[in-house]
Amino acid sequence: MLALSHYNSSASPFLPRLANDSGGTVEVSVAVEGLSQQGNFTFVEPTTSGIIAVVLSMTLGIISNIVALFILVNAYSLQRRRSKATFLLFATSLVITDFIGHAIPGALVLRLYLSGGVSPEDFDSSDGMCQFLGGSMVFFGLCPLFMGCAMAAERCLGVTKPLLHSSLVTKTRTKICLAVIWLLALCVALLPCLQLGSYTYQDPGTWCFINVLSDTEEVDVVFVVLFSGLGLTSLAVALVCNTISGLTLVLARLRRQPGCHHSAKSHDIEMVVQLVGIMVSSCICWSPLLIFGLMSVIHSYTGTIGDNLLNYKTLMVMGVRLAAWNQILDPWVYILLRRTVLRKIYLIAKCQAGLRGTILGRWEPTSFPSSEKNEVNQV
Template identity: 25%
Template structure:
C-alpha cells in the first residue's frame, strides 16, 4: 500500500507526459502574452507621461504666452492626446489579458469610436496650428481683423470637438459597423463591407484625414517659404546703419530657424504617423489585397503620434532648441573674429530671453516688408519698432 501511495504521489508531483505538455503550453502562452502586452503598456506610459509633462510646462509658462491662440491650440492638442491615451490604451491592455473584452459589441464600438475620434481630432488641431501660424506670418492684417486670440482658439477647439464627435458617432448610429480586427487586439470600422453607406463612410473618413494631412504640409511649406522670403528681403534691403541691419538680420535668423525646425518636424511626424492608416483605409475600402499585419502596423504607427506631439510642440520649441542654439552660438563665436563677436554676443542673449519670438517676428514682418526700399532707419525708428512689438505681444 505504501508503495502504491508513493507511486501516486510521484505521478502527482512530476505529472504525466500529457500534463507536462499542457503546463509547457500554458507557460509558453503566458510568455507570449507578456511579450505582446509590453508594447501597449510602453506606449500608454510614454503617451501619458509625455503629455503630462507638456501640460505642466504649459501651465508654468509666462502670462503673455497663455494669451496667444497658438498656446491655446497646443494645450488643446496635449489634453486631446492625453485623453486619447488614457481612454483607448486601458481597453487594449485589458483585451490582451482577457480576449473576450473587445468581443463585446458595445466595448468594440466604443474602442472604434475612440480610435476614429482622437485620430481625426489630433490631425485637425495640428492643421489648425499650422493655419494659425500661416495667418500670423503671411496674412497679418487678416489675423488682426479676425481677432485670432485665445478666445477665438477656444471656440475653434469646441467646434472641432463637437463636429468630430458627431462624425465619429455615425457608425454607432447605423451608418457603418465596427468589428474586431483579425489580430483580435483592436476594433475599427468594417472597411471591406459591401454596404454602400458603410463604404462611403470609410472613404469619407480617409478623405478627410488625407485633406488634413495635405493641408498641414502645404501650410507649413508656405510659412517656411514666407520666412525665407522675408529673410532675403531683410538682408538685401539697403539701410544706412549697419547696426540696425544686423539686429533685424539676427532676429530674422533666430526666429526663422526656430519656426522652420518646429514646422518641418511637425510635417514629417504627421506624414509618417498618419499616412499609413490613411493608406490602409483606402486599400481596404477599394477591396485591395487583405493584409492584417499591415493594418495592425498602421494603427500602431498612428498611436505613436500622441507620444511624439508633446515633445515636438513643447519641449523642443522651448528648452532643447534654445540650448542647441546657444551651443551653436558659442561654437560659432569661438571661430569668428574678435571684431564681429561683440555685436553677436550683445544681441543674441536678448533673443534667447524673449518670451514670444513668434510675435516679434510677425511684427517685424508687418513693419519691414511694408516699407519702401529708400526708407532709412534711425535710432528713434528702432525704439518705435521695439515698442510696437511689445505692444502686439
C-alpha cells in the same frame, strides 16, 4: 493600442483551442501548417514580458503628455503676446486630446489583450465596447489632425499677414474653433450610430475599427473615404501652410537690411519649428492607416481582394501601431523643440561651424531675449 504589437499581425490568438475541439494534436499541426502556407502564421501567446512592455508603453505616453502639458500650461500662464498665447492654447488642447486618446483606447485594448481577445468568428458581431473603442479611435485620430491643420493655418496667417491676424484671431475665436473641431470629429465618429458605416473587431481580435475587410457595403466605403479624406486633407493643408510660413521666415532673414529691426522673432521660429515637428509626426504615424484603410475597403467592396486578404490585415495592424505612436511623439515636440533647446542648438552650431558671416549669422542676439544674450555676443 500598443498592445497590438505583441500579437503576430496575421495570427489568431485562439489556435490553442483547436486541440480541445479536435481531440488531438494532429489536427492542430495540420491547421497550423495550412495557415502557415497561406500567410506565414505564427502564434505567440501573451506573456508576462509582453504585458509589461504594453504597460511601459502606456506609461511612457502618459508621462510624456503630462510633462508636455505642464510645460505648455506654465508657458501659457506667463505669455503676454496674443499670437503666442493663441498658439499655446491650441497646443495645450492638442496635448490634452492626445493624453485622453492614449489612455482610454489604450486601456480598452489592454483589457482585450489580457482577456485573450475576441475569436475570429465573432469579429462581425460588434458589441458596445467595440462601438466605443472604434468611435474613440476615429475621434482621437481626427482631432489631432484637425488641430495640427488649424495651428498651421493660424501661424501661416500670423507670419504672412500679421495685421490681419491680430484683428481676426482672438482667444474667444480660438476656443470656438477648438469646440468646432471636437464637435466635427465627434459627429464623424458617431456616424455608425446612424447606420452610416460600422465598427467591427479587427485581426487579431484586440481592437476595433471601421469595417474595411469583410462584408463591406457602400456605407462602409463612404465612411472610410470620409475618414481618410478628412485626415489626408488636414495633413496636406498643414504641409502647405507650414511650407509657406517657413519660406516666409527664411526670406525675411535673407532680405533683412543692416539696422532693420523687423526681422522674424524667435517665438515665430519656435512655433513654426514645432508645427513642422507635429506635421512630420502626424504624416509618418497616420498616413499609413489612412491609406491602408482606403485600399482595403476599395478592394474588399469590389471583390478584388482575393488572396491578398492576409496582406491587408497585416497592413491594417501595422497602420494602427504607427498611429498609436503619434500620441507619444507629439508631446516630445514641445519638450525638445522649445526656444531654450533651439537656442542651445544654435549656439553649438555657430561655435562649431564659425558661421558668423553666413545666413545663420543673421540670427541676431536680440531674437533671443534671455540671459544668454552676452554669450551669443561673445561667440
